[in-house]
Amino acid sequence: xxxLPEVETVxxxxxxxxxxxxIAAVExxxxxxxxxxxxxxxxxxxxAEITDVRRRAKVLFIDVSSGYSLMVxxxxxxxxxxxxxxxxFGAGHPNDSLVNALPDKSTRVTLSxxxxxxxxxxxxxxxxxxxxLPTSEIENEDFMQRVGPEPLAxxxxxxxxxxxxxxxxxxxxxxxxLDQSVVAGVGNIYADESLWGARIHPARRVExxxxxxxxxxxxxxxEVMQLAIDKxxxxxxxxxxxxxxxxxxxxxxxxxxxxGLACPRCGATIEKLRVAGRGTHICPVCQVLK
DNA sequence: CACTTGACCTGTCCGC
DNA sequence: TGCGGACAGGTCAAGT
Numbered sequence: 001x002x003x004l005p006e007v008e009t010v011x012x013x014x015x016x017x018x019x020x021x022x023i024a025a026v027e028x029x030x031x032x033x034x035x036x037x038x039x040x041x042x043x044x045x046x047x048a049e050i051t052d053v054r055r056r057a058k059v060l061f062i063d064v065s066s067g068y069s070l071m072v073x074x075x076x077x078x079x080x081x082x083x084x085x086x087x088x089f090g091a092g093h094p095n096d097s098l099v100n101a102l103p104d105k106s107t108r109v110t111l112s113x114x115x116x117x118x119x120x121x122x123x124x125x126x127x128x129x130x131x132x133l134p135t136s137e138i139e140n141e142d143f144m145q146r147v148g149p150e151p152l153a154x155x156x157x158x159x160x161x162x163x164x165x166x167x168x169x170x171x172x173x174x175x176x177x178l179d180q181s182v183v184a185g186v187g188n189i190y191a192d193e194s195l196w197g198a199r200i201h202p203a204r205r206v207e208x209x210x211x212x213x214x215x216x217x218x219x220x221x222x223e224v225m226q227l228a229i230d231k232x233x234x235x236x237x238x239x240x241x242x243x244x245x246x247x248x249x250x251x252x253x254x255x256x257x258x259x260g261l262a263c264p265r266c267g268a269t270i271e272k273l274r275v276a277g278r279g280t281h282i283c284p285v286c287q288v289l290k
Numbered sequence: 291c292a293c294t295t296g297a298c299c300t301g302t303c304c305g306c
Numbered sequence: 307t308g309c310g311g312a313c314a315g316g317t318c319a320a321g322t
Binding site: 301 | 309314317322
């Protein structure tokens with residue numbers, strides 16, 4: 001899925017365009033995409049106005065005026081694409097081909113607004129979901145109880161960051177970094193990128209990682225996440241932001257999906273291996289397995 | 291409890 | 307061009 005920077009990019013784009021819109025209709029394909037009862041959707045969503053779009057880790061919350069919120073997880077291939085009335089068939093619109101094609105066979109939920117504009121939830125692999133819940137109960141969700149700190153939170157210190165890994169001593173540093181209860185929002189791209197930055201081999205056991213290395217990893221993670229947000233996230237063939245556009249972080253990636261190319265720091269050839277069940281990219285010279 | 295692996299899905303790419 | 311298998315930016319439910 002989109003990781004933290006991609007979800008944040010979607011949040012920012014949506015915020016600009018859907019706050020104040022009134023929901024007129026909701027359609028969905030299967031109960032898995034949107035499990036709420038039709039009666040609840042009608043009562044709490046239809047006729048409600050969007051009041052805010054928030055993010056925690058990789059999850060979005062779309063708050064509405066009825067006191068309910070839509071909780072959305074895009075997982076691997078989910079997209080939220082907003083299409084304004086004026087976007088369709090617009091000559092020279094940068095995303096003509098996508099916006100004019102929606103809905104398509106990957107469209108799972110369609111929110112229609114009174115204004116005539118539409119928000120599509122597309123998801124090729126169908127791992128993603130959205131569900132309606134009272135805004136006041138968001139904090140009681142299991143996910144919210146378990147999820148770790150936001151890596152970009154100002155008050156988050158390197159010492160606190162290192163302490164979050166205490167529970168995961170015997171596993172690899174990459175597996176721990178991907179654990180949402182340790183730190184929020186890290187996925188496969190930014191795990192590889194930040195470990196490269198800190199010169200830590202992803203397969204290193206957590207217990208072998210020194211305090212100074214945790215400190216480096218913390219600052220690298222924050223830097224890479226901030227850069228990715230600034231660049232609008234990373235794009236493979238399925239990720240797009242709320243306007244259907246792609247992000248450019250991959251132009252700045254140092255190791256991710258760069259196997260066979262030169263390490264930008266030492267020139268050695270980047271390798272791809274498997275760690276924590278995920279494709280993993282390293283510089284074999286900068287990142288030594290101790 | 292911590293840890294690993296398979297499952298959830300569809301599409302694409304790569305080798306035969 | 308067809309077919310099989312591996313793989314894809316995530317997380318759970320199961321196993322040990």
